[in-house]
Amino acid sequence: MSQTQTKPRRSLGAKALIAAPYLWLLVFFLAPFLIVLKISLSEVAVAMPPYVPTFDLASGWSAFVEKLSDLSFENYIWLTEDDLYWKSYISSVVIAGISTFITLLVGYPIAYGMARSPKAWRPTLLMLIILPFWTSFLIRVYAWIGILKNEGLLNQLLLWVGVIDQPLVILNTNTAVYIGIVYSYLPFLVLPLYASLEKLDDSLLEAAEDLGCPSWKAFWKITFPLSIPGMIAGCFLVFIPAVGEFVIPDLLGGSNTLMIGKTLWVEFFSNRDWPVSSAVAVLLLLLLVIPIVLFQNYQQKMQEKQA
Amino acid sequence: MAKKAIGPVRRTFTPWEDSTATPFIEFQNVTKRFGDFTAVDNLSLKIYEREFFALLGGSGCGKTTMMRMLAGFETPTEGSILIDGQDMHGVPPYKRPANMMFQSYALFPHMSVEANIAFGLKQDRMSKADIAARVTEMLRLTKLEAFGKRKPHQLSGGQRQRVALARALAKKPKVLLLDEPLGALDRKLREETQFELMNIQEELKTTFLIVTHDQEEAMTVADRIAVMDAGKIMQCATPSEIYETPNSKFVADFIGDINLIEARVVSKSEDGTIMDAPRIGCRIDSSQTTTVSVGDTVWYAMRPEKVRIELGETETPEINQVGAEVWDIAYLGDVSIFHSRVGEAEETSLRSTIANVTRLVERPLTWEDRVTLSWGRDAGVILSK
Numbered sequence: 211m212s213q214t215q216t217k218p219r220r221s222l223g224a225k226a227l228i229a230a231p232y233l234w235l236l237v238f239f240l241a242p243f244l245i246v247l248k249i250s251l252s253e254v255a256v257a258m259p260p261y262v263p264t265f266d267l268a269s270g271w272s273a274f275v276e277k278l279s280d281l282s283f284e285n286y287i288w289l290t291e292d293d294l295y296w297k298s299y300i301s302s303v304v305i306a307g308i309s310t311f312i313t314l315l316v317g318y319p320i321a322y323g324m325a326r327s328p329k330a331w332r333p334t335l336l337m338l339i340i341l342p343f344w345t346s347f348l349i350r351v352y353a354w355i356g357i358l359k360n361e362g363l364l365n366q367l368l369l370w371v372g373v374i375d376q377p378l379v380i381l382n383t384n385t386a387v388y389i390g391i392v393y394s395y396l397p398f399l400v401l402p403l404y405a406s407l408e409k410l411d412d413s414l415l416e417a418a419e420d421l422g423c424p425s426w427k428a429f430w431k432i433t434f435p436l437s438i439p440g441m442i443a444g445c446f447l448v449f450i451p452a453v454g455e456f457v458i459p460d461l462l463g464g465s466n467t468l469m470i471g472k473t474l475w476v477e478f479f480s481n482r483d484w485p486v487s488s489a490v491a492v493l494l495l496l497l498l499v500i501p502i503v504l505f506q507n508y509q510q511k512m513q514e515k516q517a
Numbered sequence: 518m519a520k521k522a523i524g525p526v527r528r529t530f531t532p533w534e535d536s537t538a539t540p541f542i543e544f545q546n547v548t549k550r551f552g553d554f555t556a557v558d559n560l561s562l563k564i565y566e567r568e569f570f571a572l573l574g575g576s577g578c579g580k581t582t583m584m585r586m587l588a589g590f591e592t593p594t595e596g597s598i599l600i601d602g603q604d605m606h607g608v609p610p611y612k613r614p615a616n617m618m619f620q621s622y623a624l625f626p627h628m629s630v631e632a633n634i635a636f637g638l639k640q641d642r643m644s645k646a647d648i649a650a651r652v653t654e655m656l657r658l659t660k661l662e663a664f665g666k667r668k669p670h671q672l673s674g675g676q677r678q679r680v681a682l683a684r685a686l687a688k689k690p691k692v693l694l695l696d697e698p699l700g701a702l703d704r705k706l707r708e709e710t711q712f713e714l715m716n717i718q719e720e721l722k723t724t725f726l727i728v729t730h731d732q733e734e735a736m737t738v739a740d741r742i743a744v745m746d747a748g749k750i751m752q753c754a755t756p757s758e759i760y761e762t763p764n765s766k767f768v769a770d771f772i773g774d775i776n777l778i779e780a781r782v783v784s785k786s787e788d789g790t791i792m793d794a795p796r797i798g799c800r801i802d803s804s805q806t807t808t809v810s811v812g813d814t815v816w817y818a819m820r821p822e823k824v825r826i827e828l829g830e831t832e833t834p835e836i837n838q839v840g841a842e843v844w845d846i847a848y849l850g851d852v853s854i855f856h857s858r859v860g861e862a863e864e865t866s867l868r869s870t871i872a873n874v875t876r877l878v879e880r881p882l883t884w885e886d887r888v889t890l891s892w893g894r895d896a897g898v899i900l901s902k
């Protein structure tokens with residue numbers, strides 16, 4: 211944006227409209243974040259709430275400033291000392307990364323098939339992709355326990371078909387977590403990818419074929435490169451929430467499945483250490499800020515390119 | 518309408534008159550149906566090597582479908598298509614010796630101009646050096662040297678059109694298919710590009726097949742034109758033949774401006790035909806011999822520039838001559854078109870043109886002038902109904 215331009219005068223109504231999203235962010239994101247940040251700098255205590263110091267708005271400004279000095283970075287130092295935390299962070303990123311990749315492998319053919327299907331079918335197919343959102347996420351993940359457990363549907367089927375003679379141990383392993391994430395986040399990848407594949411002009415493929423390129427090759431030369439923006443958008447939409455995922459590793463993962471969301475939960479509910487879990491949350495946010503900013507930059511660049 | 522030289526006066530190139538010449542492209546009784554809609558109807562057509570051939574017709578008459586069947590994107594429902602003597606049935610688009618310039622240009626948005634042009638060459642596993650040389654040559658041919666590194670979205674419409682042309686020509690196809698190549702350009706650029714296309718065709722000696730709905734464009738560039746209507750070819754001939762001797766009312770009406778006069782054949786001989794045209798109240802004497810029998814009604818079609826207009830009315834209507842009243846004048850710059858009402862009761866009017874040879878200070882004729890319209894024995898053509 212160029213700064214030298216004189217700012218256009220805006221009416222009060224327009225200002226209010228522009229202010230609305232900022233107000234929203236302030237109330238629902240920044241304020242809670244500041245509270246969490248403050249707790250992360252506090253000390254655990256056997257009290258209600260279980261940390262000190264607590265600020266009391268009634269006691270005035272000087273008391274507030276005085277208590278500020280009680281805050282410390284001790285919890286953050288603690289996080290670096292116990293390797294559970296950074297191992298959880300790394301493991302989360304790895305699991306989210308692998309899951310995103312598998313989601314892409316599964317989602318691409320789905321999105322491609324949808325984009326190539328007859329026009330009349332497309333709304334129905336789109337509906338089917340969105341359909342799972344109509345049931346609770348928790349219940350859907352829970353249902354996977356019934357499918358994946360030793361005497362579950364999957365093992366029963368495989369035993370009956372005769373592919374295996376021992377039930378496969380899938381539940382409570384990382385494999386189950388991958389399955390859970392791929393299943394849950396698939397629509398987030400398919401939708402943007404479908405959007406970019408669908409607007410691809412058929413005549414480009416015909417032109418490629420006309421110039422001596424068989425259709426399978428035209429896919430790699432034309433369709434694939436032109437779907438990269440949709441692929442990147444979809445991957446971010448899967449990766450970012452998957453890093454902080456708690457429900458899936460908790461329900462489907464095993465005791466050795468390390469994910470930061472789970473570590474945080476244990477810290478918060480089992481150890482009742484609010485300050486440390488807040489510190490974990492703040493670091494998780496910082497960790498995710500990097501891909502989010504990358505994603506934002508990328509989207510902006512794409513929009514500028516299209517303009 | 519007859520503003521330009523009719524057709525390219527370039528060379529004495531008339532392979533279609535030679536019955537022993539083998540056609541380069543041949544449509545043999547080709548029919549194409551989409552569901553129960555017939556887009557191309559039992560159509561046969563021969564196009565010769567090095568010819569610049571135009572398919573001309575209104576929107577939806579099946580021009581693009583013809584092109585797409587030739588390129589291999591559609592399969593004829595019936596009949597066969599031959600290129601260079603080879604039946605194209607079952608030959609996929611990427612193996613056909615034809616390249617197409619798409620109506621939408623279909624440039625690859627993620628590739629530079631150079632990469633777009635090189636695309637087809639890479640499929641042939643040409644060496645890097647050869648590809649680079651060919652790309653440079655094509656950039657020169659289409660005057661795009663300065664734009665090789667740009668992406669399609671950084672080009673103007675005219676430049677994109679030239680990239681599409683360069684890309685289609687890069688592989689030295691035996692046939693270049695152009696689907697409304699200039700449709701998106703403004704008038705001036707379109708006219709320039711028409712001449713460029715002709716020069717390029719001269720230089721490369723490739724067979725060009727162009728699809729257009731613009732008759733002036735077809736007339737300017739093509740050696741021969743096929744006028745299409747509803748999946749059929751109405752007439753296939755040189756631009757001047759199509760203009761001067763249309764074979765049907767449809768073609769006469771479609772190409773340029775024409776007076777269509779309803780007439781009844783009174784007598785016919787070796788020497789010509791005499792017709793009675795009650796609507797304009799005169800007799801028409803034509804040097805054309807006709808197969809129509811005496812008593813039949815026909816259309817006598819006559820271009821406006823073939824009709825002389827003079828001030829002052831004749832006393833009595835004579836052969837090839839009527840009295841009329843000027844009731845509308847259209848000034849087109851180079852010529853003026855006069856609409857003159859013939860007879861009293863009817864709204865029958867004849868159009869005639871006068872070239873504006875001097876700067877128009879005073880019109881030689883003005884509204885409501887009584888005039889005489891006359892024409893020669895070979896001014897028009899007789900079209901059976």
Ligand SMILES: Nc1ncnc2c1ncn2[C@@H]1O[C@H](COP(=O)(O)OP(=O)(O)O)[C@@H](O)[C@H]1O
Binds near residue numbers: 574576578583
């Ligand atoms: N794939 C298709 N399915 C159904 N109808 C089609 C298809 N392609 C073309 N048509 C129809 O065939 C007719 C001729 O189309 P086209 O060859 O594109 O005409 P134009 O002469 O304008 O290029 C049109 O009426 C069009 O609607």
Ligand SMILES: [Mg+2]
Binds near residue numbers: 580581620697
């Ligand atoms: Mg068309």
